[in-house]
Structures are given as C-alpha cells and as structure tokens.
Amino acid sequence: MTENNRSFPDWETLYKNQDVESMPWYNESLDADLELELDKIKINKDLFLDLGTGPGTQAIKLFESGFDVTASDLSPTSIHKARVRYNTKRINKVKFVVDDILNSNFSDKEFDFIFDRGCFHVLSPEKRSTYTTEVYRILKEGGILFLKCFSEKEPERDFGLYRFSSDMIKEIFENSGFKIQYIKETIYQGTLSPLPQALFIKMTKLTN
Numbered sequence: 001m002t003e004n005n006r007s008f009p010d011w012e013t014l015y016k017n018q019d020v021e022s023m024p025w026y027n028e029s030l031d032a033d034l035e036l037e038l039d040k041i042k043i044n045k046d047l048f049l050d051l052g053t054g055p056g057t058q059a060i061k062l063f064e065s066g067f068d069v070t071a072s073d074l075s076p077t078s079i080h081k082a083r084v085r086y087n088t089k090r091i092n093k094v095k096f097v098v099d100d101i102l103n104s105n106f107s108d109k110e111f112d113f114i115f116d117r118g119c120f121h122v123l124s125p126e127k128r129s130t131y132t133t134e135v136y137r138i139l140k141e142g143g144i145l146f147l148k149c150f151s152e153k154e155p156e157r158d159f160g161l162y163r164f165s166s167d168m169i170k171e172i173f174e175n176s177g178f179k180i181q182y183i184k185e186t187i188y189q190g191t192l193s194p195l196p197q198a199l200f201i202k203m204t205k206l207t208n
Helices: 011-017 032-041 057-064 076-088 125-138 166-174
Strands: 047-051 068-073 095-098 111-116 139-150 178-187 197-205
Touching: 032 139, 032 178, 032 197, 047 057, 057 068, 068 076, 076 095, 111 125, 125 139, 125 166, 139 178, 166 178, 166 197
Parallel strands: 047 068, 047 111, 068 095, 111 139
Antiparallel strands: 139 197, 178 197
C-alpha cells in the first residue's frame, strides 16, 4: 500500500452502521499520554478542543478534569450519538459540534488546547498543509496542540492509516508555525490487539 493509495470508510456511514464501542479508536479512559502531560503541567481549565471526537469519550474525560470543552467531528451521526449518550448521563456541558477541520467554522484563536488522536493520520499528504493552517488559525497565541498518530514502527494493517516518523512530524509542523516540545514513542489505546505503535507529540503555536 503506497503513501497516496489508501482508502478510508465514509465516516458518516460508519457511525450510522457500527456501535462506537467496537471501533478501533474507542477508549473509555482519557488517553494515558495526555493525562500524564496534563498532570505534569498542572492545567485543568481553559478552552479545549477534542478534534475528531468520534465517540466523545476524550471530550467527556477532559470536561470531568475541569476544562471547558468543545468536541468536533466531521460525522453528524457521531456527534448526535455522543450528545444522546452523554446527555442521558446528565453531562450536557460539553459543546458537541459538526465541523470539518479542513474548512473549519471555528473562530480565529478560539482554543487554548487542541487534542487530536484520530484525525491527522487519516489525511492524505495533499491535505496536511490545510490541516496545519486551520489548526494554527484556531489556536490562541502560545496554544498547545497534543497530537497522537500511528508510528512508522507500526506494521501495516488492513485499514491502512498513515504512519509517521519523528522527522516527518517535524517537517510538517515546524514548517507550519509550530514548535515541537517533544515526541514520544507510545501506543494507541483502543480496541485493537495488540495495541498499535504510536507517537504522542506536544507542540506550541509560535507567534507571528
């Protein structure tokens, strides 16, 4: 499978036809690497965007940690299911919205933090510059992007997510107005076995 010859499901159809608990990225707990980083920097407030929220689990855990959370996804059905699920649990203070990060309706400099654990690594190479431009635009000055993506060390799987090396991440983001704080080899928590090899990256938006 070549870098540009990859296919992905129609996300709306997927969320209509499959239980979210069975999806490979479903993780009821807050991502372990993000939790460790938030504990380290002692931050539990400000505006947080869970980008590509899917089942909404990460957004809820961030809200429970004290953040003001917006959760976005391209799929209207994923957003509807998340709203229904968490409103039933009386967790109705997370703002679930349908939004395409490649053509986002969010305002300039809206968020202090963004977490992406599933959006970036499904984007084809020609879309990555649009992604970085939009993420840069909606982050506040000095804002932080936490990114988790599949590592180049992860063997090829049937669904063919794009995989990245540290050098690839640096080239993409450091040429787009971000300063990489660190890149960590880790795993991608979800329903797959064994858990995929991944990278966790913390980066800061540089001021103009």
